[in-house]
Amino acid sequence: MSKILVIDDDRDICFLMNKFLTKHGYETHESYTAKKALELLDEITDFDLVLCDYRLEGVDGKTMLLKIKEKYPALPVIIITGYNDLKTAVDVMKMGAYDYVTKPLFPEEILNTIQSALNASPAAVPPPVGGNGTAAAAVDHVVDKKKGFTSNSDYIFGTSAVFQQIMDQIILVGPTDYSVIIYGESGSGKEAIAQEIHKRSKRSAFPFVAIDCGALSKELAGSELFGHEKGAFTGAINQKSGSFELANGGTIFLDEIANLSYEIQVSLLRVIQERKMRRVGGIKDISLDVRILIASNERLWDAAQKGKFREDLFHRFNEFTIEVPPLRQRKEDIMVFARHFLQKANESLQKRIRGFSPEVEEIFRNYVWHGNLRELKNVVKRAALLTDGEYVEDRSLPFEISNYRKLLFEHNPDAIVEAPTPVVPIHDTIATSPLRKQFGENSLKEASIDLEYEMILKALKETNFNKSKAARLLNIDRKTLYNKIKLYQELNNR
Structure with missing residues (x-):
């Protein structure tokens, strides 16, 4: 159980923080004065985190932060301030604060910040300027954590x-x-x-x-x-x-x-x-x-x-x-990004997955990535979580990724009609149906065909893409099923 020291001269804030953090499984200690807080830090030497108000009676947050960092340089400190001032934020970040939060405190924000600080390695705690840090680094760290700003992206550039x-x-x-x-x-x-x-x-x-x-x-x-x-x-x-x-x-x-x-x-x-x-x-x-x-x-x-x-x-x-071209138009970049995202997932999950199986690489190169890099990153993160061995196998991929050919209706060993290859996966046409362009957003005909498609796709999944069984489940003959599949593909290709 992580120990957190809350320093605030507002007793109500201390009481509420104590109640809130205890509810989420943390052991909390509180102090209303700087002197008492420093005594607690000396007395209880295994604190994992400090939450410190910027304005204490007789002491400002900078002075308190310096005193804490002087004795416990690796201890993460989060500054609480009622002033949404970028200069104040940059100053405390320069001096080694892990982050800062502004009043009024929002439970989700403060909890996420605490969890991030506790999960960070000691190297992730920014060093005070004058050591190995710089003013620019302090600014970057601030804008990375507040307001959704970004400074240290996990994005890399492709080789295409x-x-x-x-x-x-x-x-x-x-x-x-x-x-x-x-x-x-x-x-x-x-x-x-x-x-x-x-x-x-x-x-x-x-x-x-x-x-x-x-x-x-x-x-x-x-x-x-x-x-x-x-x-x-x-x-x-x-x-x-x-x-x-x-x-x-x-x-x-x-x-x-x-x-x-x-x-x-x-x-x-x-x-x-x-x-x-x-x-x-x-x-x-x-x-x-x-x-x-x-x-x-x-x-x-x-x-x-x-x-x-x-x-x-x-x-x-x-x-x-x-x-910026979509990922599907630069296939040579797909595995470059996939390996990079796997490296990031390894670091996050503390795993040592070495790479992807040949089958997974083939799937990645041929899949149509409509969500682009964001979709690829999430697929890799999920696969890494589910992988126990040294390589990511296709069984760790989401169903729609590993079975993309079936979802395109290309896997038709018993087909009696040969349908053209769609430009985009048929499973994606519900959200961006080409029928909407032809008939309009409120077209009854478009809605009817979309509903038919959903029912057919569900039947195919339930029968492992056996067309005869799917036709019987839908109470239609096989030829009708194939003709409807061909219709969807032709509409999708327009």
């Missing part, structure tokens, strides 16, 4: 010719201040490419802030991007710095930018033109020096023509463009 071309483009545009539009499907690595551009820029020592615009609600998007003043709207109990303000001096990455509302697009246009912004409910302009990188899985010019995206905003952003 098309990826070498992307690297050349990154090297070319990185040192400039150009805005860059990165096009690519979901999960293809757009954010990692944005990070690489940032690392090669003159802003690399400053924050990299990544925002998923698709996850921002229409009501709160302005607050998330530009911040708000106290009392600006119901629930705005404190002043808040927005993502643009936090990224000042560095780079902000706006993923799926076409999802932003028209009003926010207008505000963005002002930021680009005047390099100034104003918090929601504020009356004072804040000067900005930030590079903007954006990404989209749809063409912004097409979105502009449809009225979904401001054309003048598109032209402001369109200084340089990078295309």
